[in-house]
Amino acid sequence: MKAVDYEPEQFPGAIFxxxxxxxxxxxxxxxxxxxxxxxxxADIKKVLEYAAGIISKYVIELTG
Numbered sequence: 001m002k003a004v005d006y007e008p009e010q011f012p013g014a015i016f017x018x019x020x021x022x023x024x025x026x027x028x029x030x031x032x033x034x035x036x037x038x039x040x041x042a043d044i045k046k047v048l049e050y051a052a053g054i055i056s057k058y059v060i061e062l063t064g
Contacts, residue, residue: 018053023047027055 006014013026013034021043026034038044 018047018050021047024050 003018004016007062013028015054016025016027018025021038023035023037023043025047026036035044035047038047
């Protein structure tokens with residue numbers, strides 16, 4: 001199973017699926033995200049910390 005689905009022709013966000021807890025995070029180009037499926041605030045915190053660790057490896061910092 002793929003962890004991330006991204007098809008910009010159909011939907012403008014990347015869907016990042018996490019198994020434990022069973023949560024999905026939708027990531028948008030502007031940096032906003034939607035977390036869905038979490039049952040508790042603790043689940044949200046756990047998932048966002050996990051996702052941040054993975055996503056931060058792919059962030060390109062722009063300096064102007």
